[in-house]
Amino acid sequence: xxxxxxxxxxxxxxxxxxxxxxxxxxxxxxxxxxxxxxxxxxxxxxxxxxxxxxxxxxxxxxxxxxxxxxxxxxxxxxxxxxxxxxxxxxxxxxxxxxxxxxxxxxxxxxxxxxxxxxxxxxxxxxxxxxxxxxxxxxxxxxxxxxxxxxxxxxxxxxxxxxxxxxxxxxxxxxxxxxxxxxxxxxxxxxxxxxxxxxxxxxxxxxxxxxxxxxxxxxxxxxxxxxxxxxxxxxxxxxxxxxxxxxxxxxxxxxxxxxxxxxxxxxxxxxxxxxxxxxxxxxxxxxxxxxxxxxxxxxxxxxxxxxxxxxxxxxxxxxxxxxxxxxxxxxxxxxxxxxxxxxxxxxxxxxxxxxxxxxxxxxxxxxxxxxxxxxxxxxxxxxxxxxxxxxxxxxxxxxxxxxxxxxxxxxxxxxxxxxxxxxxxxxxxxxxxxxxxxxxxxxxxxxxxxxxxxxxxxxxxxxxxxxxxxxxxxxxxxxxxxxxxxxxxxxxxxxxxxxxxxxxxxxxxxxxxxxxxxxxxxxxxxxxxxxxxxxxxxxxxxxxxxxxxxxxxxxxxxxxxxxxxxxxxxxxxxxxxxxxxxxxxxxxxxxxxxxxxxxxxxxxxxxxxxxxxxxxxxxxxxxxxxxxxx
Numbered sequence: 001x002x003x004x005x006x007x008x009x010x011x012x013x014x015x016x017x018x019x020x021x022x023x024x025x026x027x028x029x030x031x032x033x034x035x036x037x038x039x040x041x042x043x044x045x046x047x048x049x050x051x052x053x054x055x056x057x058x059x060x061x062x063x064x065x066x067x068x069x070x071x072x073x074x075x076x077x078x079x080x081x082x083x084x085x086x087x088x089x090x091x092x093x094x095x096x097x098x099x100x101x102x103x104x105x106x107x108x109x110x111x112x113x114x115x116x117x118x119x120x121x122x123x124x125x126x127x128x129x130x131x132x133x134x135x136x137x138x139x140x141x142x143x144x145x146x147x148x149x150x151x152x153x154x155x156x157x158x159x160x161x162x163x164x165x166x167x168x169x170x171x172x173x174x175x176x177x178x179x180x181x182x183x184x185x186x187x188x189x190x191x192x193x194x195x196x197x198x199x200x201x202x203x204x205x206x207x208x209x210x211x212x213x214x215x216x217x218x219x220x221x222x223x224x225x226x227x228x229x230x231x232x233x234x235x236x237x238x239x240x241x242x243x244x245x246x247x248x249x250x251x252x253x254x255x256x257x258x259x260x261x262x263x264x265x266x267x268x269x270x271x272x273x274x275x276x277x278x279x280x281x282x283x284x285x286x287x288x289x290x291x292x293x294x295x296x297x298x299x300x301x302x303x304x305x306x307x308x309x310x311x312x313x314x315x316x317x318x319x320x321x322x323x324x325x326x327x328x329x330x331x332x333x334x335x336x337x338x339x340x341x342x343x344x345x346x347x348x349x350x351x352x353x354x355x356x357x358x359x360x361x362x363x364x365x366x367x368x369x370x371x372x373x374x375x376x377x378x379x380x381x382x383x384x385x386x387x388x389x390x391x392x393x394x395x396x397x398x399x400x401x402x403x404x405x406x407x408x409x410x411x412x413x414x415x416x417x418x419x420x421x422x423x424x425x426x427x428x429x430x431x432x433x434x435x436x437x438x439x440x441x442x443x444x445x446x447x448x449x450x451x452x453x454x455x456x457x458x459x460x461x462x463x464x465x466x467x468x469x470x471x472x473x474x475x476x477x478x479x480x481x482x483x484x485x486x487x488x489x490x491x492x493x494x495x496x497x498x499x500x501x502x503x504x505x506x507x508x509x510x511x512x513x514x515x516x517x518x519x520x521x522x523x524x525x526x527x528x529x530x531x532x533x534x535x536x537x538x539x540x541x542x543x544x545x546x547x548x549x550x551x552x553x554x555x556x557x558x559x560x561x562x563x564x565x566x567x568x569x570x571x572x573x574x575x576x577x578x579x580x581x582x583x584x585x586x587x588x589x590x591x592x593x594x595x596x597x598x599x600x601x602x603x604x605x606x607x608x609x610x611x612x613x614x615x616x617x618x619x620x621x622x623x624x625x626x627x628x629x
Contacts, residue, residue, distance in 0.1 A: 088616070104316070136148050139610065158236070231244050251278045315627050324342050338614075363595075372589045409593040418591070422570050534551075604618060
C-alpha cells in the first residue's frame, strides 16, 4: 500500500516536471518566433533602406555626371526638392515606389517621329513624354504657368519682350547618331537649343506650316549666354505668353549634325534621324519597331529628379493594334494596361467580371477637349454654295448618331471651340434634321431631279461625292452609313471610300479629296488662324486642308490675335462661331467623352481638366511588371 503511494507520487512528480519542461519549450519557441519576426521586419526595412540608398547614390552619380560632362561645365540643381520651382510638384507622391511599366495601344503607326514635320497626334503624345517646355500649366489651375526648364522669367509691360533664365544641368538624352555613328552623352540644354527650335519653325523650307502660324509675329530670339535669352515679338499677340512659356528646345546636335547652314528640306526628309526622338524630358526613346511597337524608358539623368518630380513608372510601351476589338481583347488578357474605349465597348462590354468593384480594371469618363466634324473641299464646285453646305447640315441626323453610335456619350456642337469654354457661343443652335428644309435649300441652289431617278442633278451632272473613311475606325464605320442614308433622302449620292490613316493624311496634304470626317483638339485659348485663315488655304500640309477662304473670317481672326482683354476676345470668338455656323465649311458634329480604362494596380490616378497624367502614377513593388525588351 505504501509502495503504491510512493509510485504514484513519483509518477505525479514526473508529470509535473514534464509539464514544466513543455512550458519552457513553448516559451522558448515563442521567443524564437518573435525574434524571427523581428529579424524578418528588420530585413524588410533593410531592403527598403537599401533601395532608397541606391536611389540616393544614383541621384548623386547623376549630379556628378551632369556637372563634369564635357558639354556642361555647370553644377546641377541641389538634390533637395526645390518647392515651387517645378510644375505640379504637389501632385507627386513622395512615397511612390519606383519601377513597373504601362502599355498603351495606338490604332495606327505613323510615318516618322519628327513632331515638327509630322502633325500626328500619336507623335505629339510621344514628344510630350520625351521633352519639356519652359513652363507648364498647373494640372488643376489652367490659368497658372509653373516652371519646368525655366528657372525664372520676366515679361515686359507691353508683352513684347520676355527674358528667360534656364535651369542649369538639364541634359539631353544620350543617343547614337544613326547617320554618323557618333555617340552623344551628357550634353546640356542651352539657350542655343531654344533659338534653334524657333529658327527651324520659321524656316520656310521646313514642313512646319501648322506650327509656323503661331510664330509669324515672333521676331527673334537673342541669346545672352548659355542659360539666358530674350524672346522678342514684333507684333502684339494675345497668345504670346502661352507660346513663349511653351517653347521647347530642339537638339541641334541631332538635326544639324553637318557643316554649313541648316537645310530645311534635309530636315524634312532626314529619314534615319527622323526615326528618333531626342528630348530632355522624363522618358527617352528606346526603339521603334515600325508597325509593331515603340518603347520609351525613364531617363535616369532627368533633371526633375532633383526637384521631386521623377516619374515612378520605368517603361512606357505603345503597341500598334489596328482593330478596336483586338485592342479590347488585349486589355482583358492584361497585355495592355491602359485603353481608350469606343462608346459601344463602354456600354456593352464593361459589365463583366474584369470590371466593377472586384475586377482588375477601372473606368474613367470625362469630357474630351476635342470635336469631330465633316469637312468639305472648298475647291470642289459642288460645295461652293453655302446653301448646299447648310442643306448637308439638315440631312445629317446628329441626334440619331449620338444615340445609336455614341450611346449618348458626347454632345452635339455647332462651332470650332471647346464646348465647355467661354469662347463657345451656347446660343447657337444646331441645324435640325429636316429633309424638307434641305430640299428647299438645294432647290434654291439650282439642284433638282430633272429625270426622275431620285438623284439631284444640275447642268447634266448628278450630285455625287466621296467621303474618306479611316479603314479601322469603328465609329466612322457606323456613322457614315447613317449620313449616307440621310444624304440619299435629299437626292444626293455619297460614296464612302475607306483608306488607311497614312493614305488619308497624304490625300489631305495634297487636297485630293471631296469630303472627310476627322477631329481637332480644342485649344484652351483658341486662335482660329491655323485652321481658318485664308493665308493657309493653299499651303501644303497646313491645317486648313479644306481650303477655306473668307474675308470676314480673316478680319475676325486678325482681331482675335491682338485682343488681350478676355471679354472682348470672347465676343469676337462668338462672332466667328456664328459666321462659321452660317457658312458651314464644316458640319460640326460632336464633342465626345473620354472613355478610359486603367489597370487598378496603378496608384495616384487623378482626373484633371486636361486628362489623367501618367507621370504621377505609380505601382506597388509587389504588383510591378516588366516588359520584354
